[in-house]
Amino acid sequence: MSLKFYNSLTRQKEVFTPIHAPYVGMYVCGPTVSGESHLGHARPFITFDVLFRYLLNLGYQVRYVRNITDAGHFEEEGRVAEDKISSKATLEKLEPMELVHKYTRLYQWAMAQFNNLSPSIEPTATGHIVEQIEMIKTILADGFAYEVNGSVYFDVEKYHEVFSQKGQPYGILSGRILEDQLESTRALDNQDEKRNKSDFALWKKAPPEHIMRWQSPWGEGFPGWHIECSAMSSKYLGKEFDIHGGGMDLQFPHHECEIAQSTVCNHVMPARYWLHNNMITLNGKKMGKSYNNVIRLTELFSGNHPLLTQAYSPQTIRFFILQSHYRGTLDFSNEALQAAEKALKRLWEAYQWLMKKELTESTGLADENLNQSIRTLVAEMEEFMNDDLNTAKVLANLFELTSHINSVKDGHLPAGAIRLETFQLLQQQMKRFIEDIFGLQGENTATDGKLDGVLQLLIEIRKAAKSKKDFVTSDKIRQELAQLGVLLKDEKDGGVSYQFE
RNA sequence: GGUCAAGUGGCCGAGAGGCAAGGUAGGGGUCUGCAAAACCCUGGACGGCGGUUCGAAUCCGCCCUUGACUUCCA
Structure with a gap:
């Protein structure tokens, strides 16, 4: 079976065909480094790390771009427009860049703890202000944006009018219907600079108290929240690339806006395959800042949080995330994490024993049913990965293999029951899936x-x-x-x- | 309010017309000086009511419950 992904854009599973095989371009929305990452953030980064690893393992040459949002976003909707990062910095009496640096390092440390491979490029928003300004200029020149008092807004209604006729209405990714939203929101629109509520900022004029500010053709200000991803993805992956990933909560408005901006500038839908991971929940509720129910990664690793009965290692969390399918919600609980911890330990110990075991010669006592069972379990694992990255099913097979391995280890099965070539296949494929693709690693390292x-x-x-x-x-x-x-x-x-x- | 998901053993979770994966917890056993680990056996689940079908956890309808998005969010 060929590799298939569920494409949010078409709402169905599709065979993955790279635009320029063997090259694959993949963009994933990274963190906003104005605070510490929490368990919820771990999910996309682990999910897409496994996808990155799998594509590499299949022989693709992947450029994986994951941005770091270090320029502040502003907030609106009745609240005072503010730059998140500079506002927090004022509270903490830190320079914005000092804050950004602190949390960037903490984030990268956490990624390393999880054994995530480094992306090919990890570009920062502040490092690409010029590219963002250029893009905004193009959108203005094409008449899909307007300037008001030093701010620039994207004209969603006009975009929708023009591009609906080209089969790409605003809302194509999220399934939203613009007309409904316009009707329901028009009354609230009075004091806004925006012509319509659905318009979004490409560039915001910086109020005097803002520390983060840049020169632009429209005065001093800072970029809107969506433009950085469009600017950086097209710069490093081209106008049209293969995979765009991120959390489901980014589908609207963030990814919808990316599509609109990039399409105006580059005259093409930026990405072919849009992949969205679902949320991690706590007591059934999404873990997120606004719900005040986050468990930060440092708290998870140390056990230092009222909801935690113990510390959980980065590998336990990685394993926990891989035990579910990425498009379903995953509910956190101590019980579930403890189950994951034990399971991982059993898997890892059997795997370690397997890799150290040397089998030299088939003895002729081979159990054909067992050999066939092992070969089938091994072969299925790639099928499961190809079916929209079903890591849960791969793990189920790895555990069935674990039972076989432990039976041999404990002498319940004679060593010769597994034929030499089956044994070698088993070693090779266990390593492939456990280490190379899933990125699991031992934790009791550092024994000198x-x-x-x-x-x-x-x-x-x-x-x-x-x-x-x-x-x-x-x-x-x-x-x-x-x-x-x-x-x-x-x-x-x-x-x-x-x-x- | 609008749009979209989801409800599977004690807990976490796969499955998407044909025997309901796997993990963990529970019960019993084997091994062991004792443990631990491991292995074997085992009980236990498809939110409710209708419908379609030879056959429904899966498809359709209604209801209940929960969640997500609704321009900050992984």
């Missing part, structure tokens, strides 16, 4: 050689005690190590393994 030597010594002493039936000594060693967070396990084959809690 000295520590291992010390532990091996203790294991030897304990083994000697056990063979003399001196269980007082052997249990003392095991218990005290356990208190230090080192867990000893007596394996079936007489060996002893350890792991850090």
Whole structure:
């Protein structure tokens, strides 16, 4: 089966055909670095990291662009227009760029904790003011925007009129009907500079107190909230590129506006495939600033939050996210995270054992049903990924394989039951999906050689005690190590393994 | 109000006309000096009412409940 994605634009699954294979261009809306990232933010970045990894694994040459929004957005709707970043900076008595730098570093640290690959380019909004101004100039020149008092607004109604006839009405992505919105909102429009409520800002005049401001043909100001993504995606990926990703909450208005702006400038729908991940919920409610129910990533990693009964590692969270399909909501709870933690541990330990195991020769005792089962489970995994990235189903197969692996490990199945070529296929594909595509990694790293030597010594002493039936000594060693967070396990084959809690 | 989703065991979640994945928790067993881990067995779920169909968790209608978007948001 060929690779298929659910395209929000067409509301159906479509075969993925890159515009210029083997090259693939992918743009994902990144964070606004005016504050700390929370669990909800982790989802798109992990989801699209897995997509990035999968495309690379399939042999595509991918340019993955994920922006950093470090120029403030303004707010409206009765509230005082303000630049989010400079306003928070005033409260915290920080320079805007100091704040941006702090949260950018924290964000990038969190991405590394998750083992997300770095995007190919991570452009900043403030680094592309010139490109944004150029784009606004083009839109003005084409008559799809107007200037009022030093601000520039996109004329949504005119765009809709002209482009509806070309089959691309405003609302094509989100399914909104502009006429309905115009009717229901016109009365509220009085004091606004905008001709229509549905118009959106391309450039905003900066009030005197704003710190973040740039020179433009329309005076000092700052870019509107949607233009940066259009400017940066077209600069680095071209006028038309393959994949545009982001959270479902960005579908309207953000992505709708991107489409309108880019289409006016470049005369083409910017992206072929629009992918949207669903939200992470807390007690059924979207995790978000406005709901005051966020758990920040640093809190999650440390366990330092009233709703958390313990700390959860970045890999546990990554695994938790991959256990569901990206287009469904995913509900947070301690119980669910603890389930994920245990499951990941079991998967990872079986995988580690598998990779260390050396099988040299088939013994002729091969269990054909088992071999066939393993081959089928392995083959299905790619099918599941191709079906709109069904990571949940891939994991289900990985767990069935885990049971087979552990059966061999514990001697419930003879080592020869798995044929050499099946075994090698298993090793190769487990590595491919667990590490290369899912990006999972071990967490008990950093054991240096000295520590291992010390532990091996203790294991030897304990083994000697056990063979003399001196269980007082052997249990003392095991218990005290356990208190230090080192867990000893007596394996079936007489060996002893350890792991850090 | 408008638009769009979703409701599956205790919990988290796949599935989208034909035996209801997987994880975790529960019960029983095997192994073990004891543990831990692992393996095996096992109970337990499709919001409600109608309809279409040989057959519905899946399609249609109505209802109930929850959520998202509605120009800040991953």
